[in-house]
Amino acid sequence: MTVTGRDLIDLGFEQGKALAGALAYVNANGIEGDALVAWAAANKPAPRIVLQDAPAIRFNLEAETELEQENVDKVRQSMDVLMRTPTLRAGAVMPDACPAGPDGTIPVGGVVAAQNAIHPGMHSADICCSVMITEFENAEPKDILDAVHQATHFGPGGRPNGMRYTMSPDLYDAFRANGYLRDKKILQAAQEHLGTQGDGNHFAFVGRSKANGTTCLVTHHGSRGPGAGLYKLGMKDAERFRKELSTGVLKQNAWIPADSPEGEAYWDALQLIRKWTKANHNCLHAATARIANADMKDRFWNEHNFVFRKGDLYWHAKGATPIDDEMLPDTGGIQIVPLNMAEPVLLIRSNPTEVNLGFAPHGAGRNYSRSAHKRAMGGRTEAEIFAEETNGLDVRFYSGNVDISELPSAYKPAATVRDQMARYKLADVVDEIEPYGSIMAGDWERDAPWRKKAQAKHAARARLEDEARRR
Template sequence: MENNRINGNDLIAIGYKENHAMGVALKINKKRLGYTREEMLNHFKMVLTTPEQYLGDKVFHPLAEILLNIERIDAESIQLKTDPQDYAIYGEEHIEEGARKQMNTAMKLPVTVAGALMPDAHQGYGLPIGGVLATNNAVIPYGVGVDIGCRMALSIFDLPASYVETHADKLKEIILQETRFGAGHGFLKHERIDHAVLENTLFNTHDFIRNLKDKAWTQLGSSGGGNHFVEFGVMEFAAADKNLGVEKGKYLALLTHSGSRGLGATIADYYTKLAMKLCKLPYEAQHLAYLDLNTTEGMDYWLAMNLAGDYASACHQVIHDKIKTSLGAELLAKVENHHNFAWKEQHNSEEVIVHRKGATPASKDVLGIIPGSMATPGFLVRGKGESSALNSASHGAGRLMSRTKAIKTLVASDLTQLLKDNGITLLGAGMDEAPMAYKDIHTVMAAQKDLVSVVATFSPKIVRMANDGSRED
């Protein structure tokens, strides 16, 4: 069958503009109606030329209707600023044009105060992943992201680094026994664990959230798909850190990356659609629809977002507690930080809402964790409080290629050899998470030396990820 895929550039070439009509046309094309690509393009051109003739057409009538009303729709849309505000870019030479274009659009919003782009940035929905945006009393659901409150958690144990080699089978068994992965996966009723987060009043007072309690309980303590992981590795401190209370040396450590699971995804989907309904923005900015925090809808999302963040933290706590118990070790230090969230912070002496979509908080002396990939090091860092970056840093290495491209182009034997060379045992995961699909973490770290300082280095050794192809970025 001939590929019917048509993109925005194809529609522009036959006369369409980047507006809501283009969006409707692309949705119609996704239905794959049996037409060839050329036939679809010819229909789209004819509808554009004489939309009134297609008002009764069962396929193209939505496009005809919007074309006949496009001037009114554009006039009713909230107007963007003519030019984007200036913003800081770190590692600019390594950031794709799509991410820059998305950030430029975000910097035109009437509520935008300031912004920054981190060196791991790549294109997403709405705000690019790696984008930081400060707004005036407004929160953007897609500026937070789908996996609300996604975070890193690190436990450093009182065991030497050699434990990874001497007790490899035990560590592998612990990870397999105490973790569960993948979109939609969770625990049976007799396996569930109670936690204080489930007592949040929203589960009893908020009609929408109330219906999500069982899902939250089922998935509490599980990990998502995509780039989420649980891994044992070696934590190396080149010098003692008095604030953490850890001496110079190498230690066994546990590092996890996951978020708010189905709870957060459902909240994100509901409030994104609500924002897009209430906040009519031009086509190129539609996924940046925002909610005023002085409105009931805005405050409802804010409360739900914070619940999802607390829930994500609880999931990590359950995982770390279960593994610590199975390991029978003492904890030397624990560090946790999150992204895909919005915070109320001060910027130029004014309160703003700072969205960090795939960006790590990096205020002065604040600790954070920036992972590389399954075969490259991660870093425990201390923020420098750089105001031009809105006190932020990258949340990882950042994707170099899409998941689809990685699966189609990367070779499994190359990944196997890379893991062997680095002494890494991989449990699960697919080629879409191969290290070659990511930017060089050392290049990313070099681009943000003004944002964070490195406290210690984490080298993964036993890595578990989902192997079902699911994603929860």
Template sequence: MNGKHITKLGFGGRAIALALAAAKVRERVGISTQEILGELASVRDHPEAYVTGGVYADLAAELTSREARARAARQATLRPTPLPYRVWGEDLIEPGARTQMDVAMQLPVSRAGALMPDAHVGYGLPIGGVLATEGAVIPYGVGVDIGCSMMLSVLPLRPDALGTDETRKLLMKHTRFGAGVSFEKSFRGDHEVLHDPAWREQALLRHLRDKAAEQIGTSGSGNHFVEFGTLHLPAPDLGLEAGDYLAVLSHSGSRGFGAQVANHYTKVAQTLHPQLDPAARKLAWLPLDTEEGEGYWQAMNLAGRYALANHDLIHARIARALGAEPLAQVSNSHNLAWKQVLPDGEEVIVHRKGATPAEAGRLGLIPGSMADPGFVVRGRGNAEALDSASHGAGRQMGRKAAERALNKRDVQAYLKERGITLIGGGVDEAPQAYKRIEEVIARQRDLVDVVAEFRPRVVRMDTGHEDV
């Protein structure tokens, strides 16, 4: 008797281990495999008949509790009013983002929340939304680009060590952007994340693994970037002396792999909640103690590791080309869910959709736009913000609105005035489409302390809808 026999009967999640344990007990007293399979089928179909005792009692209890949870999920209704939550930079936040956050705080699984000063409308949970839930994870509370993240490498070179042409050539050779892009196989490289055993544990992940391997070390479209610039460190920190350094900053995610995981499990979650209020449809959740919830949690964390692996390879290629070893590196994810304990001792799942983890002492990165500064920050551990901060400047115009409202010539003038060389990029990603990062940082002084400032100089992005 083995796990394949059990899964063929339709058992999943924790029920597999319980069924296998019971089967082993029956084997030891001489019951044949065929008879045991018949008994297990009976437990599967009528678990209530076995919960009072016997070798199958634990399995029956798991099956009946799972059915009760699924029934409760189907009948879930929203709270009549949202739970209270703190907002940082309310004057910078559009009403639509507040409306989305209000709906999230009406979910029956919600326990706490916060809204960051870069917040704007997203799918389900707003970008810049932080949401704590009890025993459940929300795929669209994490976002489509699972594990979207930042990385900074500080190089042992003066800021003026490389000319613009040399920097441009490095970015053109060692970075790739856009949907479906990849490096040539001989240039692609390998990473330990591609050998993670999780790839073999779900049919979905097995299906996506080859594509993820093909695209590793690349970046998507939209606001993803890799840029050279100057890091100004005003006081000794990061294991470095105060001063100015050449640095590389990147923003990248989990590519099509993460997007397919997000969309697959959102559909699964929505099937569990057919009666959920339409306003909360994109906030459908998966109980973590179900097979579906366990599956998403595993896939989400793998996508988070894969996203950081993309940064690892980008930065390693550039450092190797320069014959330099980074003096310091900082990285963080800002589209992920974490298990966290609230001050009252309750364990919750904290979704940060476009929000930076900011526990006390933790380093993070908050970028501006293609022409505005980014910041290395250290978290202050603000409990009301669920130990979080903004993940960037945040959009003040949607992509289509930016394309309608902004003049290509004005965008180019803005870049030139700030000494920015842009490779790719579109009007939809113009600095004017974003909030002023200095204002966003000023609204969260109780969430983070600024450690250093990064000034971009040569920026590469995907080609936008209209090149700048």
């Protein structure tokens, strides 16, 4: 008797590679009848994991305007879908929350705890996006801003040969020993991108401590090319596990089982990316101090797009600042929360509670997208908007082009975030770094070669069409 695929499906197998392999095995070994039933019971794949009833969410966010209500509704709807992912055990939303994709995508300002699972999509491609502060003994804000302008690099790609910072040989060797980070593109980016800050909302901010008047430098950026490369490889493996282990789980919420060989390698890779990112901040701060001939008084940092482990729970923070000492092996209990370029950077302290789940806001967040904000600014020139929103500040865009979508009006009102942080007892403010000035990438795409080429092509086509009409 020949066993058929239908026979094995009736005994609990599913269509796919496992069915084909099982079919070949049982027929090659003449397994049939009661022996076949026993063999199938012992060897059929485990049932696929299905979506769960969503656990409760700690929602530390409320709307104060119609626009904010729309944002809150979208965040709540996305979290409701997200929390049905079968690995998740707890979730929270911070006051700076805003949607980050289709329903079911973890929002900026979202925190979730996954059991024995690492979800690359829940820390995003900007792995270990983080903030570092250096307090100087004897420096003026302008001198520090000028110095960091020399030291840093914003925009796409890395630094050209001859203008790079040096990566630690030990860290480079650790990258090469990791199954994910030994990728050639990641290794190349790890060297070229050190000392770069990218674009978007990343910045170098200089101000004075309200508590003691000292000048402080704050930088904000993530793991650049190495992190993006790890994310891409992690999502590829997570998608394979999603298809093998589950049904109904959204692609963006795929996971790598933490106790699998891939999960252990990915966890180790995350820790190395964390070290690289901290080194990236450090090299810019050290170079700034050297250029400005300034003495450091204190320096610390914290990340907000990362995964933190406590037991078998993996806490994924997508734009949320951890305040739990167990999650922060190298800080002294003070965390950094920037708001926008015209507002103070907050230094906070807190303890884990049932409300905050060990996290605080990471910034001000947005109520609408960058493009929607630009449309809302219609009727005024770029220069007028920039002058109004940066009055009294030394604000610079590295590319030379203003990015309207990064000006203060693009973000939630800082006062709203601060009020809700206090109302929900998420953290206490212990100091404020009052703004002097900042540097961001700016609208570098305006002068990008591909854009100029497209504009030239469009202009040439228009000229030809115009000439044709005149004939």
